[in-house]
Amino acid sequence: MTLKSLITTTSIAVCSLMGLHSIAFADSHGGANHMGRTIGVSCAGCHGTDGVSHSPHLRSISELSEEKIVTALKKFKSGERKGSIMNRIAKGYTDEQITAVAHYFATVNK
């Protein structure tokens, strides 16, 4: 295999992986909302199903506005706000994913 064809093959593989990624997130239930719900499932273990906490130590994030959730997550991500666990979690998400999950929790029980 020549170097050129290796590069071409690699780019095709990377592009199709990215393609699959967007298909997995954007389905017929409406792109961003579905992405928010998918990410939201991973928060439920600590914050409760649909962001309704049953722990006295954690408030229900679904009571917060979309803007407050976005701000909190971005501050955790940048390290401006310190937490025990949320800094690590927030770093795993892009700004687009943060907006989607914030929208999901801010609207899910309303």
Ligand code: HEC
């Ligand atoms: C392992 C448990 C855990 C998971 C998973 C988790 N959180 Fe948190 N979350 C916490 C804790 C604990 C805090 C309090 C801050 C800290 O100590 O990190 C918090 C704080 C928050 C806050 C700030 C609430 C406030 O009152 O200002 C938001 C918003 C939030 N989490 C959103 C999320 C979202 C969205 C996800 C999923 C992407 C998520 N969390 C996943 C444990 C978790």
